[in-house]
Amino acid sequence: MIIVTGEPRSGTSLMMRIVDSLGLEIAGEKHAGTKRPNRSKKRQERAEYLNPEGFWEVPGIVSRGMKTEEQIEKYKDKVIKIVTNGLSGTVQPAIDKIDKIIFCLRHPREVAFSQQKLVSGVEVSKESGWEFSPENTQIDLGKYVMSVGGYILRSTKRDLWDKTLVVEYEDLITNGWSEIKKISNFLEVPYNPETKNLIRKDLYRSVKVPEVDELADNIYRCVKVKKFDEVIEPIKQFINEKRIKNRQWLDDTEYETWTISGWALHKSLITNNNNVRDKLVGSAYSRSLPTQCNHYDPTGEEYTIERVEQLGPLTRTKIKCSDKKEEVTRELCFNCWQQILMGRKSVA
Numbered sequence: 001m002i003i004v005t006g007e008p009r010s011g012t013s014l015m016m017r018i019v020d021s022l023g024l025e026i027a028g029e030k031h032a033g034t035k036r037p038n039r040s041k042k043r044q045e046r047a048e049y050l051n052p053e054g055f056w057e058v059p060g061i062v063s064r065g066m067k068t069e070e071q072i073e074k075y076k077d078k079v080i081k082i083v084t085n086g087l088s089g090t091v092q093p094a095i096d097k098i099d100k101i102i103f104c105l106r107h108p109r110e111v112a113f114s115q116q117k118l119v120s121g122v123e124v125s126k127e128s129g130w131e132f133s134p135e136n137t138q139i140d141l142g143k144y145v146m147s148v149g150g151y152i153l154r155s156t157k158r159d160l161w162d163k164t165l166v167v168e169y170e171d172l173i174t175n176g177w178s179e180i181k182k183i184s185n186f187l188e189v190p191y192n193p194e195t196k197n198l199i200r201k202d203l204y205r206s207v208k209v210p211e212v213d214e215l216a217d218n219i220y221r222c223v224k225v226k227k228f229d230e231v232i233e234p235i236k237q238f239i240n241e242k243r244i245k246n247r248q249w250l251d252d253t254e255y256e257t258w259t260i261s262g263w264a265l266h267k268s269l270i271t272n273n274n275n276v277r278d279k280l281v282g283s284a285y286s287r288s289l290p291t292q293c294n295h296y297d298p299t300g301e302e303y304t305i306e307r308v309e310q311l312g313p314l315t316r317t318k319i320k321c322s323d324k325k326e327e328v329t330r331e332l333c334f335n336c337w338q339q340i341l342m343g344r345k346s347v348a
Helices: 012-021 041-050 069-075 084-088 108-119 142-157 169-174 176-187 193-198 214-225 229-246 263-271 273-286 330-341
Strands: 002-006 079-081 100-105 123-126 129-132 164-168 302-305 314-317 319-321 326-328
Touching: 002 012, 002 084, 012 079, 012 100, 012 176, 012 193, 084 142, 100 176, 100 214, 108 142, 108 214, 142 214, 142 229, 164 169, 164 176, 164 214, 169 176, 176 193, 214 229, 263 273, 319 330, 326 330
Parallel strands: 002 079, 002 100, 100 164
Antiparallel strands: 123 129, 302 314, 319 326
């Protein structure tokens, strides 16, 4: 099994075409303009503009990775495209079957700019119905750090870099002959001189872009040489801070209602912005939602969760759950309570 990976808009589709031209069997759509179910005309036109030669991917697997034995068996002798997030989430039995990986590398600011064009101008829901929105969607470089950084953390533990060839998009576009030679040698297949004709310099359209974030830039440099010591700890710190910022907070005691919120909603709860707190409380009362189940006893031992700097740590008590016969965190208690509300679980 051979994997083509990298961030979306890093040349992964071009790489699939190159590998196909070199005579290897690929998995996924091969033709430009493939109409997908539920894709609007506008999105179809954008897809054909951005990737006129096709995306060459297996829907679902390209973004989520391989999860089942059936998928592993189906693609074990083929080349398949799985972007970095998907490859990070691929199960270990599939990882064990991978012989070679081609990592398509592109500068993070070019990736962000190209992704911006991919997701901007999408259809949005408005009061009058679905409309085409011309606004640009700004791409946060933190997404690159989370995705490629997360892949670095997992792939180093899985020893994947020894069987990885890194191919930089700019080098492939500007120096195609030598790069394709390198690819064919890595894959141990004969070089096809016609393959370089697949490279279209007119599709290299995302050069003039904003300045890059320092950590994203460092990750990019480290991937080029496959040495990651200087970025491992900064990546871990960034991901941890991002998780804390995005963590969902359970605000049952403070606002007399059960709700889970991220930092943005929490700020709205604090200020009662647009009466959001009153609406949440009113909604709970109007639906006669229970405030607790019969197994709920909020007198367990204390524990602390980290939160964004503006809020600081939160200390609360665990729930003595007579159903589980143990003390559980309020977050776990809330998840169980939700299952009861939705009728997925009954409580005596």
